[in-house]
Amino acid sequence: MQITNRSTRILQPTKPWFVYLSLFVALLLDYIPTGEMSSVLPDWVALVLAFWCIREPLYISMGMGFVLGLLVDVGSGGPMAQHALAYVVLAFMANSLARRVMWFPALLQALHVLPMLLIAQALMVGVRILAGEEFPGWQYFLSSATGVALWLPLTYLLLLPQFQPVDRDENRPI
Amino acid sequence: MPSADFQTHPVFKRGVLPHIRLLIYITICVVMLVADLRFQYLESLREYLATLTYPLRAVAAEPVKLVGNATKYFSDLADSQFKHADFERRQIENAQRLLRFEYLEQENEHLRKLLGMRERVRTHSVSAEVLYSVPDPYSRKVILDQGKQKGVEPGLAVVDAEGLVGQITRVYPIQSEVTLITDRNQSVPVQVERNGQLGIMSGTGQGSLELRFVLADADIKAGDRLITSGLDGKFVPGLPVAKIESVEHDTGAFARIICQPLGGVERSTRVLVLSRAELPPPPPDPKTGEPPLPLPLATKREPGEEGD
Numbered sequence: 001m002q003i004t005n006r007s008t009r010i011l012q013p014t015k016p017w018f019v020y021l022s023l024f025v026a027l028l029l030d031y032i033p034t035g036e037m038s039s040v041l042p043d044w045v046a047l048v049l050a051f052w053c054i055r056e057p058l059y060i061s062m063g064m065g066f067v068l069g070l071l072v073d074v075g076s077g078g079p080m081a082q083h084a085l086a087y088v089v090l091a092f093m094a095n096s097l098a099r100r101v102m103w104f105p106a107l108l109q110a111l112h113v114l115p116m117l118l119i120a121q122a123l124m125v126g127v128r129i130l131a132g133e134e135f136p137g138w139q140y141f142l143s144s145a146t147g148v149a150l151w152l153p154l155t156y157l158l159l160l161p162q163f164q165p166v167d168r169d170e171n172r173p174i
Numbered sequence: 175m176p177s178a179d180f181q182t183h184p185v186f187k188r189g190v191l192p193h194i195r196l197l198i199y200i201t202i203c204v205v206m207l208v209a210d211l212r213f214q215y216l217e218s219l220r221e222y223l224a225t226l227t228y229p230l231r232a233v234a235a236e237p238v239k240l241v242g243n244a245t246k247y248f249s250d251l252a253d254s255q256f257k258h259a260d261f262e263r264r265q266i267e268n269a270q271r272l273l274r275f276e277y278l279e280q281e282n283e284h285l286r287k288l289l290g291m292r293e294r295v296r297t298h299s300v301s302a303e304v305l306y307s308v309p310d311p312y313s314r315k316v317i318l319d320q321g322k323q324k325g326v327e328p329g330l331a332v333v334d335a336e337g338l339v340g341q342i343t344r345v346y347p348i349q350s351e352v353t354l355i356t357d358r359n360q361s362v363p364v365q366v367e368r369n370g371q372l373g374i375m376s377g378t379g380q381g382s383l384e385l386r387f388v389l390a391d392a393d394i395k396a397g398d399r400l401i402t403s404g405l406d407g408k409f410v411p412g413l414p415v416a417k418i419e420s421v422e423h424d425t426g427a428f429a430r431i432i433c434q435p436l437g438g439v440e441r442s443t444r445v446l447v448l449s450r451a452e453l454p455p456p457p458p459d460p461k462t463g464e465p466p467l468p469l470p471l472a473t474k475r476e477p478g479e480e481g482d
Binding site: 027028029031032033034035038039061062063065066069070071073074075076077078079080081082084085088089092095096127128131133134136140 | 192195196199200202203204206207209210211216219220223224227230231233234235237238305306307308309310311312313315317351358379
């Protein structure tokens, strides 16, 4: 595994416990009641899910999106399976584009992720409009933009455990 | 010719194709959405998941509470003194009203008995704190820190010191969800305090309220207070709800009436959950030793038979 497919640096393999831990932390961040700010802050679960769906398409896919979506729905108070539907579609898109996205540097990866997040949000808006609610305004889609802006730091944060050397040198710990 | 019993090597097996899996998941999601939105079949699943994730959500709510407490801590002294003076003034105002209230309630009960009417339903209440507002951007709901364990039930009225705030719509074991009266899907049966004109009040989703289906020539003007009518059998009658802000008569058959809520909807942090509790069984009559008649019969009793 490399940082991107063009990179020559070979990283350590992904640690499954770290994947699950990061998704758990993302869920915790999503549960923080931010009130008015919630349309600006990113949807952490969607972001981390998209990240792992691109890095590890064989392990993290639609099933994980479905389960996480249900858990987010319970916290958000919306109808059940609204987020689940969005995350399943998001995971499918991220999985199927994974091979392509991995060839780009992180900033261009972010441009690939933006439409995925927007489509997921548009699906949720569509569901609610079908259910008889009003359009929440364009600022609702801002959270995708802030999420994508965080893609580069998130990449390095989530790959941190894989940057460790295989043979740990006692004299040079990093 | 490849033989018919040719089989893929297990290394190359891919399981169900991703497109098919996507289709299956979408179908499941759509079925769940319809079941939840249309038929409310999934409440038990939601309750189960909510209980499971409660520790997580409680932890997540802590930093917000911390920020709130910090702002409170650093608010200046003058503000606190002002608030204190305001509370003291209100306390005195309320004290004299309470003193009269005791007397009036007794008198009211006595008069109701004389008229042969049913006794007013007594209420019991649960004090609760607003933890946070629900993140769903389409609705106006808040979460309270009291749940089924304290006797909170769906449908109960939620009030603050000034008036009606909302209605309990979902109850979890330790928390409950209040739909505020400003939510688009929330309606309250009300009446105008001045003349008893009935109506249905709904939220607009933008912080104000609308009194709907009142005829254009009805006797309603700006400044009228609206109180709950109690016709739904859930709310206690007489709770203050809103004040009429503007009335437009020339909008077809119905007037367009915009109101502002009286209670601190979306602001108050301490609320009271009011329930229309069933009356406790009355004590047996001291003269005959028999328990008194059940309520529907009791309303038919002659005024002369009242033994007090």
